[in-house]
Amino acid sequence: MVQPVKDSAGRFGMFSIFDAKALFFAVPFVSTNNGTACRSFSELVNNKDSDCYKHPDDYILYRIGSWDDSHGIVLAEPPVNLGVAISFKEVSHV
Numbered sequence: 001m002v003q004p005v006k007d008s009a010g011r012f013g014m015f016s017i018f019d020a021k022a023l024f025f026a027v028p029f030v031s032t033n034n035g036t037a038c039r040s041f042s043e044l045v046n047n048k049d050s051d052c053y054k055h056p057d058d059y060i061l062y063r064i065g066s067w068d069d070s071h072g073i074v075l076a077e078p079p080v081n082l083g084v085a086i087s088f089k090e091v092s093h094v
Contacts, residue, residue: 010070012067017052017061041061
């Protein structure tokens with residue numbers, strides 16, 4: 001597995017997917033930055049076996065903080081909405 005690269009402050013971004021029907025945030029994940037987190041979310045949204053694919057209006061990607069692996073510190077940030085799953089769905093050209 002390729003390790004994420006730290007941002008200019010030496011931290012990784014922390015992200016979580018909010019389920020608007022269940023009203024909770026999923027377990028956070030770490031990614032290099034907002035762009036790489038969005039790419040990972042897009043892959044999930046376009047996987048036909050995922051709940052995000054089946055119910056794209058229900059899931060929202062948020063940046064929720066950052067993680068400093070040098071000091072083992074999680075820094076909370078006010079959640080920032082990076083997009084609803086439906087906006088990440090690829091259009092099929094079949």
